[in-house]
Amino acid sequence: MSDTQPLAVREKQELAKKEEQTVPGRYFVPPADIFETDDALTVILEVPGVEKNDITVALEEDVLRVEGKIDFSKYQGMEPVYTEYIVGHYARRFALSGKIDRDGIAAQLDDGVLALKLPKAKEAMPRRIAIN
Amino acid sequence: MALFPDPFNTLLGLQEALETFRTSGWLQSSPSGAGSYPPINIFRKNDEYILIAEVPGINKSDLDVQVKGRTVRLSGSKTANYPENASLHRRERLSGRFDRSVTLPVEIDADGVKAECHGGILALSLPRSERDKPRSIKIG
Numbered sequence: 001m002s003d004t005q006p007l008a009v010r011e012k013q014e015l016a017k018k019e020e021q022t023v024p025g026r027y028f029v030p031p032a033d034i035f036e037t038d039d040a041l042t043v044i045l046e047v048p049g050v051e052k053n054d055i056t057v058a059l060e061e062d063v064l065r066v067e068g069k070i071d072f073s074k075y076q077g078m079e080p081v082y083t084e085y086i087v088g089h090y091a092r093r094f095a096l097s098g099k100i101d102r103d104g105i106a107a108q109l110d111d112g113v114l115a116l117k118l119p120k121a122k123e124a125m126p127r128r129i130a131i132n
Numbered sequence: 133m134a135l136f137p138d139p140f141n142t143l144l145g146l147q148e149a150l151e152t153f154r155t156s157g158w159l160q161s162s163p164s165g166a167g168s169y170p171p172i173n174i175f176r177k178n179d180e181y182i183l184i185a186e187v188p189g190i191n192k193s194d195l196d197v198q199v200k201g202r203t204v205r206l207s208g209s210k211t212a213n214y215p216e217n218a219s220l221h222r223r224e225r226l227s228g229r230f231d232r233s234v235t236l237p238v239e240i241d242a243d244g245v246k247a248e249c250h251g252g253i254l255a256l257s258l259p260r261s262e263r264d265k266p267r268s269i270k271i272g
Contacts, residue, residue, distance in 0.1 A: 005228040006169075006228055007230040009168065009170075025144050025147065026143075026144075026147050031224040032225070033214070033220070034221040035214050035215070035219060035221060042218070072143050072146050075175070078175035078177045078182060079175060079176045079177070080150055080173065082173070082174040083154050085150075085171040085173060087146060087150060087173075088143065111249075111251065112187075113188050113252065
């Protein structure tokens with residue numbers, strides 16, 4: 001995509017949950033990019049303000065669950081005078097169709113962007129069949 | 133004054149406080165007021181104003197901050213790259229250029245401005261200029 005295009009603002013999307021939270025607070029859905037290469041599926045999520053240790057990534061029964069908690073103690077003693085967005089934790093789930101090699105999952109957090117590389121399980125990789 | 137006294141209510145308290153000041157009239161309307169990228173929040177802390185913007189995926193080197201008088205200008209570009217041979221299933225992250233300036237209703241001390249960018253959050257601390265601070269007047 002061209003870099004010369006002006007960047008638009010998108011409102012943060014609030015998470016619609018099946019179950020209610022016991023701790024009050026609003027969660028948001030982080031914008032995601034997903035792409036697939038021959039050997040892996042990569043999920044990229046934007047979670048600004050989340051520290052490395054506050055990210056939970058879990059894979060249960062082909063559902064990938066990602067949660068990022070923000071540290072709101074930094075806002076202690078600050079009085080808002082003008083606001084355009086709401087601060088909150090992030091959560092999102094993805095149902096994976098292919099088989100993933102769980103032990104090989106790698107996560108990387110840079111500038112508030114979380115990149116999850118989910119390597120495909122051996123049996124799910126395409127195999128070239130030689131024709132005799 | 134403790135703004136968020138109950139620790140269990142802190143996030144909700146913060147969120148409610150943020151909601152109350154959504155696009156308040158504090159900021160003077162300018163050509164690149166609300167609705168421009170990046171979205172910003174402005175807080176007051178003692179004699180300082182703190183501007184916070186969410187800029188995920190933007191490297192420090194791609195971000196330019198300028199302060200002149202009462203105006204703060206944020207510009208730069210955001211990119212999202214994919215490997216060439218990848219098949220894209222979902223693309224929600226936006227990329228492009230941005231240039232936004234906001235004019236604050238208070239004088240700021242341009243020399244005292246500090247900028248920090250960490251984990252996709254840009255924080256600017258904008259100290260109020262000495263001559264703009266209110267003075268107590270003794271009643272004679």
